[in-house]
Amino acid sequence: MQMNREELEYAISQYIDGILPPLERSALEERLATDAEARAILGEYQQLNSAIKQSMPMPSIQWDRLAEQIGRALDEEEAPTQNYKLHSAQWVRRLAIAAAILLAVGVSIPMLRRPGTNPAPTGLAVISGPAPEVSQVASVEQIQIGPAPNIASNWQNSEDIVARPTIVLIDQVNSSGQDNDLY
């Protein structure tokens, strides 16, 4: 298959680095053998590559001294330690996700195994508690009104007072705190 200009230049770039895969390399070499323009492009890239590599030669450095300086600076630094925090946090997240998935699967599988049925019946909850208290006191209490017994004999002459009610029914307050209707 014929390469376009961009593909040809990309292949040549890899070719001069020696990283073009064997099949593509063979194809390129065949083309270079017959295509003058391709050879010209190869020449341009080789010239450029050579110029780049020689463009800035590294000056001579006393590497041992540089290493010593770095070593002295390192002596003042705190020793590094393995950072487990990030890794453990990732594991916690992964475990939490796995647990959530297992829980979801565990809940959904029994439900899926009952085809055509309604969801399982709701359980009957029996709630026990203290029995309602039965009041030992009469709900209606009679209280006497009127003259005190020790003066009762003195009241017999007074008709208008005797005609008044002598008994008032007072309701007991029920357990809900609300008054019952009067009888």
Next chain:
Amino acid sequence: MEPRTSDEPSMSKPSPSDGALVKRVLGGDRTAYDELVQRHQRQAAAVSYRLLGNLHDAMEVTQDAMLKAYTSLGTLEKPEAFGGWLMRIVSNLSLNYRRSRKVRSQLPLDDLMGSSESEPSEGELDPARTMAGKELGAKIQQALSELPEKQRLALVMFTIQEMSQKDVAEALGCSVEAVKWHVFQGRKKLKEILKDQM
């Protein structure tokens, strides 16, 4: 054209592995970090130098990056990826440094410089060619600085420093395929910017 494997180490790594050294450091063995510094300081300094274009700044950033990597070592999820992770710190600090351009001189740096420049190549012995090479080098540096960050980082780490694709991907926080693409796009743009110079 010699093939370059994607996980080829960019520099020889004697045993123990980076991962083993990282675990020893986290276990309290500070000397294991000295070994990591010895192993990676050249690449860290070179990447920073090519991003900043200034050796003094690059040395500052390299030291800062080594300290930051040490104090943050507990957050490194893949100890074997220490190299790429360190280069990410180096590139981030370099780009931040480049933006702020703040002047810091807490550590003496002058005595770090070698007695001479790096060995000149055969072509550099010719003054005219040396001058032309320096001019072109300056133009390439300028062109590099105009590229989007990922393309610039990919070119510096992969093409210039010859780091493995895997380490570059780790440093850039992208896939190996994306590294290839960034390198290509960076080269294409550089070619366009420098078309009158080459």
